[in-house]
Amino acid sequence: MLNVAILPHNHSFASNTYLVDDGNECVVIDPAAPFPASGLSKKLKYIILTHAHFDHMLDIDEWVNKSGAEVLVGAPDYRGLSDSELNCYMLLTGQDRGYSGEATKVYDGDVFQFGKTEIKVLSTPGHTPGSLSLLIDDMLFVGDTIFAGGGYGKCCFPGGSFSDIRKSIDKLVLLDGNITVFPGHGEQTTIKEYKKDIFR
Numbered sequence: 001m002l003n004v005a006i007l008p009h010n011h012s013f014a015s016n017t018y019l020v021d022d023g024n025e026c027v028v029i030d031p032a033a034p035f036p037a038s039g040l041s042k043k044l045k046y047i048i049l050t051h052a053h054f055d056h057m058l059d060i061d062e063w064v065n066k067s068g069a070e071v072l073v074g075a076p077d078y079r080g081l082s083d084s085e086l087n088c089y090m091l092l093t094g095q096d097r098g099y100s101g102e103a104t105k106v107y108d109g110d111v112f113q114f115g116k117t118e119i120k121v122l123s124t125p126g127h128t129p130g131s132l133s134l135l136i137d138d139m140l141f142v143g144d145t146i147f148a149g150g151g152y153g154k155c156c157f158p159g160g161s162f163s164d165i166r167k168s169i170d171k172l173v174l175l176d177g178n179i180t181v182f183p184g185h186g187e188q189t190t191i192k193e194y195k196k197d198i199f200r
């Protein structure tokens with residue numbers, strides 16, 4: 001049985017950090033909240049970034065240091081891990097900050113496993129060139145590609161592309177309507193609701 005928790009954070013960027021636990025192992029999606037003080041009850045298999053913007057990886061160093069788990073990032077966003085122009089930290093705070101540890105580049109169609117659960121990687125560029133959506137059972141973690149209410153991510157940051165995000169949205173709305181969507185900011189929705197919202 002899959003369990004999803006949104007971890008409490010201590011910053012003003014309101015990015016969601018999801019901990020997904022299948023009863024055997026767990027993964028964290030977008031480490032922008034501190035590693036839980038009480039630790040994790042299951043082994044952390046992966047630290048996955050929906051995209052390499054700083055507000056989705058504020059606590060990545062702590063997660064890597066405390067868990068030793070492998071970091072997964074969309075290949076075109078790899079440079080953004082360490083480059084504060086690309087990950088927008090410089091733009092928003094005027095400071096140079098990034099992640100310079102190891103990470104594995106992932107691609108559209110890749111499948112990863114934690115516990116007995118599969119993670120299917122969908123490449124959904126537009127907000128960033130390496131933005132990913134992660135399908136885990138009937139749950140889709142979309143980062144800043146789409147938001148509840150019919151919204152979608154800004155394309156004005158480095159490497160963003162409006163024509164790419166349009167294609168990515170076209171790809172996501174073809175998925176099963178009952179899939180629950182977990183965005184990088186804000187509330188959850190479903191594919192069915194999202195489609196209704198954008199055509200309203």
Ligand SMILES: [Zn+2]
Nearest residue numbers: 051053127144
């Ligand atoms: Zn972003």
